Amino acid sequence: MCGIFGVFNAQHAERYAFYGIYALQHRGQESVGIAVSDYESIKVVKKPGLVLEAIRKEDLQNMFGYLAIAHVRYSTAGDSGGVNSQPIVRETSLGVCAVVHNGNLVNYLPLRAELEAKDVKLFHTSDTELFLALLEEGEFLPENIDIHPIDRELLPKIFYVLSRVKGAYSLIYLFKDRLVAIRDPMGFRPLLMGRLKDTILFASESCAFDILGGELWREVKPGEVIVVDQQGIRSYFPFRSERRAMCVFELVYFSKPESFVFDNWVYRARKRMGELLAYEDQVQADVVVPVPDSGVVPAIGYSQAKGLPLELGLIRNHYVGRSFIEPTQELRDIKVLMKLSPNRAVLEDKRVVVIDDSLVRGTTSKKIVSMLRRAGAREVHMRIASPPVIGPCYYGIDTPTRDELIANRMSVEDIRKFIGADSLKYLSLESLRSVVESPQDFCDACFSNHYPLEVEGTALRMR
Incomplete structure (x- = not known):
């Protein structure tokens, strides 16, 4: 159980991320991390401890951007040390990508063994890294999915990742020019979408919108993939489940x-x-x-x-x-x-x-x-x-x-x-x-x- 937060189209997105993830401090107290993009590059700060104690003013001074993701960690799988602090960042064929994740994969161990057998380098012991490593492993396009032309390079790779993982995952990818918010088909963990004028927000709980003066828009639906960039907001449902399993x-x-x-x-x-x-x-x-x-x-x-x-x-x-x-x-x-x-x-x-x-x-x-x-x-x-x-x-x-x-x-x-x-x-x-x-x-x-x-x-x- 962790807290995740995302913001798109905000001047000083790093500050929005700081306050948004602070509102989710109750969901994790081991570490905090923020990744921010100015549309050209992604910068990351990760520290052990609580948000207000760990992230200093000087940490954010050189992280100006317009879109960001953030995470507070409570370890459930993988070591509790700093190596697994999020966001996790990796160079991919789609460019540098960062991800934050709440949940656990139930097929993590066989998937990890498969990747290691292919000599894929893994640097963390948590399941979150697989959401990045699998981006390089293939592409998948479900039937009856009409992809917007701007997403044709990105989404087949993300759909492939989702076709391989099983379990609980609410997550947000940060690319240099877009956010991708995803909730697993059974909807184990919460993920909500908010608005603050022209700024789009994502969070594990609606209380993160309140601290910013934003408003709750709607929940990210089970199985939904939402892409947010300068061209707008696009929603896809590559995989559906007849069963819901929201955590009571x-x-x-x-x-x-x-x-x-x-x-x-x-x-x-x-x-x-x-x-x-x-x-x-x-x-x-x-x-x-x-x-x-x-x-x-x-x-x-x-x-x-x-x-x-x-x-x-x-x-x-x-x-x-x-x-x-x-x-x-x-x-x-x-x-x-x-x-x-x-x-x-x-x-x-x-x-x-x-x-x-x-x-x-x-x-x-x-x-x-x-x-x-x-x-x-x-x-x-x-x-x-x-x-x-x-x-x-x-x-x-x-x-x-x-x-x-x-x-x-x-x-x-x-x-x-x-x-x-x-x-x-x-x-x-x-x-x-x-x-x-x-x-x-x-x-x-x-x-x-x-x-x-x-x-x-x-x-x-x-x-």
């Missing part, structure tokens, strides 16, 4: 509550999850306490449905990032202690319902329950606004192995004992599915174990 975990956790993704306002979806959790719950309590920040919106829904007061029993230090997307468990544990402080004024001698968006490994919940008890809570009832996570994700989320998923190893009662809560309840899968209008169009494999695509070759090394 985007609505549960990853996307910001003010964002619009998958034809849903995230805030409304999360609030509804909390309401449904309340309807399924019979616990007696004094106060509802959210785990900030992702537990706040479902807690609002829960408290309103229950008629219980919502209080800030946990105070977040906003100078600390999201613990879920740290690359190791040790770093996640440290982040939990750094970012949350109990509020004794709310908790002392109270029966507390604490609301979180999900419970993946259990270690965070255990520390939170202990924290609440030390602050004087008489009872702690843990409520999770999503079902138990029982399956790893192969499409771009950091749930590496089944053994790391506590709900795959323990019953609900055993998990309750492990985290030390007086009671534990999850939102049912049926209720989660009812939150969206067309649940059959969503992937909920992490909750159901029903996978729309299987990994090819040796299991992906997920991070």
Whole structure:
């Protein structure tokens, strides 16, 4: 799960990219990168760390351009080091090209082995590089596709790439004179299109348009390839899938509550999850306490449905990032202690319902329950606004192995004992599915174990 951003036809596109990708910081905190073109050449800056800390004013001073792409990384496949920071850039027969990608390919390993057998030089260990390396491997033109004359050199190569890859990919190519935005046919990861006067924008979430004063135009549709250049905007559908598999975990956790993704306002979806959790719950309590920040919106829904007061029993230090997307468990544990402080004024001698968006490994919940008890809570009832996570994700989320998923190893009662809560309840899968209008169009494999695509070759090394 990463954040990607693109901008076309903007003076100082590098600055638009900086602010746009900053709005997507919650999607990745390991590295940030920006590639910009002035129609003559492409310049790139990539740094480890957060956007505001990593990209300095002097980094952008020599990067003036009119079109740009940007990326914040959260590693799910490939090493977490700087070598895999994006945008990834490569010289191709179409000229220098840069790409940013959100998702994971399920056939990455056999594809990589095939390219290496042909002595194709690969310099990264992430699957994103294949979107560039495969541009040199062939051309493909699907039947019944009418290509605009200006795209006849470009698109057969891109269509060939898309004919070879399988899995989750929302991506943006940057050539020196155009952007190409693509979403996989099953639509696993979000990608949206925005406008700001004559400037065209692309982003993983609509919140990136808001920071620039732009407006949401529409979603890039599953299977769509959009070319944007000085001649205009052209849309193609080279490959279609009868199945949709939009990631429901985007609505549960990853996307910001003010964002619009998958034809849903995230805030409304999360609030509804909390309401449904309340309807399924019979616990007696004094106060509802959210785990900030992702537990706040479902807690609002829960408290309103229950008629219980919502209080800030946990105070977040906003100078600390999201613990879920740290690359190791040790770093996640440290982040939990750094970012949350109990509020004794709310908790002392109270029966507390604490609301979180999900419970993946259990270690965070255990520390939170202990924290609440030390602050004087008489009872702690843990409520999770999503079902138990029982399956790893192969499409771009950091749930590496089944053994790391506590709900795959323990019953609900055993998990309750492990985290030390007086009671534990999850939102049912049926209720989660009812939150969206067309649940059959969503992937909920992490909750159901029903996978729309299987990994090819040796299991992906997920991070």
